[in-house]
Amino acid sequence: MSLVNIDGVSVEYRTDNGPLTAVDDVSFTIEEGETLGIVGESGCGKTTMTKAFLRLLDNNGEISTGSITYDGIDLATVSEEQLRTDIRWKEISYIPQNAMAALDPVYTVGAQVVQVIELHTDNSTEQARERCAELFKRVDLDPNRMGDYPHELSGGQRQRVTIALSLALSPSLIVADEPTTGLDVIVQDQICELLAEIQDDIGCAIVFVTHDMGVVSNISDRVAVMYAGRIAEIGTIDDVFDRSAHPYTIGLQNAFPRMDEFPASSALIEIPGSPPNLLDPPTGCRFEGRCPYATEECRHTDPSSVELEDGHRIECLYPERRSEFREHGNEPDTWKDAREAEAKQTP
Numbered sequence: 001m002s003l004v005n006i007d008g009v010s011v012e013y014r015t016d017n018g019p020l021t022a023v024d025d026v027s028f029t030i031e032e033g034e035t036l037g038i039v040g041e042s043g044c045g046k047t048t049m050t051k052a053f054l055r056l057l058d059n060n061g062e063i064s065t066g067s068i069t070y071d072g073i074d075l076a077t078v079s080e081e082q083l084r085t086d087i088r089w090k091e092i093s094y095i096p097q098n099a100m101a102a103l104d105p106v107y108t109v110g111a112q113v114v115q116v117i118e119l120h121t122d123n124s125t126e127q128a129r130e131r132c133a134e135l136f137k138r139v140d141l142d143p144n145r146m147g148d149y150p151h152e153l154s155g156g157q158r159q160r161v162t163i164a165l166s167l168a169l170s171p172s173l174i175v176a177d178e179p180t181t182g183l184d185v186i187v188q189d190q191i192c193e194l195l196a197e198i199q200d201d202i203g204c205a206i207v208f209v210t211h212d213m214g215v216v217s218n219i220s221d222r223v224a225v226m227y228a229g230r231i232a233e234i235g236t237i238d239d240v241f242d243r244s245a246h247p248y249t250i251g252l253q254n255a256f257p258r259m260d261e262f263p264a265s266s267a268l269i270e271i272p273g274s275p276p277n278l279l280d281p282p283t284g285c286r287f288e289g290r291c292p293y294a295t296e297e298c299r300h301t302d303p304s305s306v307e308l309e310d311g312h313r314i315e316c317l318y319p320e321r322r323s324e325f326r327e328h329g330n331e332p333d334t335w336k337d338a339r340e341a342e343a344k345q346t347p
């Protein structure tokens with residue numbers, strides 16, 4: 001049985017310009033003990049999707065349809081009280097994008113971890129402090145830093161504190177939203193390694209959000225590629241990287257250097273254009289305007305999810321053309337026509 005079942009979930013924000021559907025009818029599962037990477041360009045709905053798990057959405061956002069089932073509980077509709085007492089931290093914890101914003105500047109970092117332990121367990125303050133010191137050691141922070149304020153730590157150290165916090169109650173699922181953003185490459189690697197070690201230790205599942213295909217290929221067992229609020233492709237690392245079937249996935253791979261190739265064997269190719277405005281998404285396939293293989297049909301018909309092999313799914317009208325997409329998808333000329341079409345449209 002899957003740890004979490006996300007079924008037909010849409011998330012809508014109320015804005016001055018009307019409703020904006022940031023996540024649109026998305027379905028996938030999270031399996032026990034796996035790392036699921038969620039990847040896609042800025043604004044495609046990754047943060048919104050992950051915040052929806054714990055109903056941490058901004059005040060103007062709500063889950064408008066669908067269910068998110070964890071251990072028989074629908075996280076989309078469970079009471080705030082039950083979510084707070086039984087789920088957040090204990091079962092599912094969240095590592096936010098910006099560690100500085102997540103930590104309270106007026107309390108020491110140790111006090112913040114101790115408070116979470118005291119609030120959710122029967123531990124005495126003494127026991128909670130001991131547990132906090134253990135957690136600090138686990139994330140390679142000197143327990144003497146427990147008395148420091150967030151601004152006294154480096155960015156990487158602050159992110160280690162949020163990881164310690166996320167581990168405090170040994171959850172079954174840690175949701176990490178771009179935990180390495182803003183950190184230098186060496187610290188990024190260290191944080192990814194730390195998360196992988198922790199997963200081995202406590203056997204939790206991790207959802208790892210990033211816009212970087214290189215990072216996702218390094219850390220994940222499975223990958224969901226999001227585009228304009230939808231899941232363009234989902235599958236194992238091998239499905240998504242070696243048997244990519246959606247032109248968007250191929251385009252994203254072209255745009256990032258491969259972690260296992262240094263120096264890079266080919267020049268990076270950007271995907272022309274930009275994602276659609278989610279206040280007024282186009283009819284048909286959302287990637288149509290940027291896709292080198294798009295047809296007239298793509299402009300009118302919304303692709304539904306097609307399963308290619310066990311668990312490998314894409315939303316594309318042409319699953320049978322996937323070998324052709326793969327064969328030519330990493331050639332600059334393939335994307336040139338789409339670039340020229342885009343240039344013609346730009347006044």
Ligand SMILES: Nc1ncnc2c1ncn2[C@@H]1O[C@H](COP(=O)(O)OP(=O)(O)OP(=O)(O)O)[C@@H](O)[C@H]1O
Pocket residue numbers: 013014015020022040041042043044045046047048049058060061211278
């Ligand atoms: N509070 C909000 N009110 C209105 N629109 C929002 C709000 N938060 C996000 N959005 C919009 O929802 C869409 C998805 O945003 P989201 O932050 O989930 O994407 P993302 O893929 O995580 O982007 P990034 O990588 O930049 O964090 C975007 O169009 C964004 O502008």
